[in-house]
Structure formats: structure tokens, C-alpha cells
Amino acid sequence: MAVPVFKLYGEMQGWPTPDLMHCETISARSSKHHGEIQLHQHVDLYQLFYIRSGVAQVEIEGVHQEIREPSIQVVPPLFVHGFQFDKDVDGYVLTLAAPLVAQLEAQLEPNLSSAACYPVREWSQHLDTLFAVLQSEYEGSETARNTLLQALVDALAVWLARRRKRHDAVSGSSERSRDYLAHYLKLIELHYREHWSIDQYAYRIGVSSTYLNNLCRQFTEHSALQLVHQRLLLEAKRNLIYTAMSVAQIADNLGFADPAYFSRFFKRMSGQTAQMFRQQRPTP
Secondary structure, eight states: OOOOBOSBTTBOSOOSOSSSEEEEEHHHHHGGGTTEEEEEBOSSEEEEEEEEESOEEEEETTEEEEEOSSEEEEEOTTOOEEEEEOTTOEEEEEEEEHHHHHHHHHHTOOOOSSOEEEEOGGGHHHHHHHHHHHHHHHHOOOTTHHHHHHHHHHHHHHHHHHHHHHOOOOOOOOOHHHHHHHHHHHHHHHHGGGTOOHHHHHHHHTSOHHHHHHHHHHHHSSOHHHHHHHHHHHHHHHHHHHOOOOHHHHHHHTTOSOHHHHHHHHHHHHSSOHHHHHHHSOOO
């Protein structure tokens, strides 16, 4: 039986927001599924489960673990995972999109590419405050919301980077196919504005374009080109909401030589024109 691939667990629609993160309580997500998150995987999302209290049964890539003390569990993309939470579990789940993690890893090196569980111990009060403010800001629309969200995630990344250096466990090497796909996703983040061909991406990775397409479909159910288009669409939506740039300026910023082609691309990918999307979204 194929392992389901979700954006957020139990939801088949695309990434629900132009934000590069999503924050909610564990109970808000798990209560919809009677406390059990069945085995699934994410294509390009990293998740941090902060379990403040209660007991959680975790399965990641066939390895079972019971979390009984306050901890942060890291789940990288493509790792098959599932949870069973006791009814009294309290905590948060923070989901980070790949572009945001690429920024964090370039600057702060939190190393989110392997699954790991970090007991918080003497840092519990610090993390309680950090996650509470993060969720409050995520759900709000105050001035400089994005700036504060970025600062909070940066602080969390620093904490993880420091814990990682003290972590004794050595993660096993990934399957070669996962390495190739992870490399591809990083290359997309670096070059999506340049509109590389799939042949160019495949050459840089060291595989054929046919192999890369098959790999993407195997793990993501999307072609290699569709993954590039999804990244372009995400950035287009963010620009429409968070900047005052015109559609023509956004098209130029994203590497489209012709604004009309960008407009057709946006409507084909999202089902509505760029102007309609901008008008329907509230100003942050």
C-alpha cells in the first residue's frame, strides 16, 4: 500500500498560506483524527513537534519511540512517520517549508535533515514562551508580524543547532534516491528564478532527466517540472500579498520575460488571475 503524501496531515489541498511556516497546537491537529496520526510523509516540509507534557508514541521509518518527557521531535521531508498521542498531550507542531529551512541552514545550521528527538529539560520555560508567542503571532496580523515570526524561528533554530552539537546519535545515511531528491529541492531554491530546464537540474545532480522525473513522481506524485512551478507559484503569491509590486514587476522578479506569460502561468496554476488573488487576500 502506498504511503500517503500530504501537505499537512489529512489535507489534500496545497500549502494553505503564502507564509513559509504553519503553527498550531498538537491537540488542534490530532483531535481531528482521534489522537492518531497514521503513517504518512511530506515532500518538502519539515516538522517540529514540541511535546510539552503527556505521552506520545512515535514511529519514524519503522523505528518506534515513546516520548515521556518534554521534547522536540524533528521530522524531515520524505521520512515516513506517524504519531499516537495520549488525550492529555499538550504542545505544538511547527511546520516549515523548504525555502525557509534552506535559509536557516545556510545561516544557523540547525541540521533538520535527519530525524532526532531533543529533550528540552532546563529549557522548558524558554521554549514554552517561544512557542506560545510564535503561535500567537502566526494567528495574528499585527504590525511587523513577519519580522517577529522570522526572529522567533531563528531563535528556535539556534537552540536546535546547539542541541545538535551535543547529540550523540549519528543518523544513518539516507537512501541514494532521497539524497538526489533533497539535492534537487535545494537546487530549485537556488535557481527557480532562472527557469532552468530539467536537463540542467539533472546534469547538476548527476542523473538523467528521466531518472529525476521518475524519482519526483515516486516520492511526491509530481513531475520534476511541477515542483519548480509550485515554488514559483508560492513566491508569486507571497509577492502579491506582502509587496506593492505590480504584476509586471513580480513577473520580472521571478524571471518571466513576458508579463502576459506570467499571468497565464499564475491562472493555470492557481485557478484565478493574479489581480483576483491579491484582491481576495487580506492585507497583513
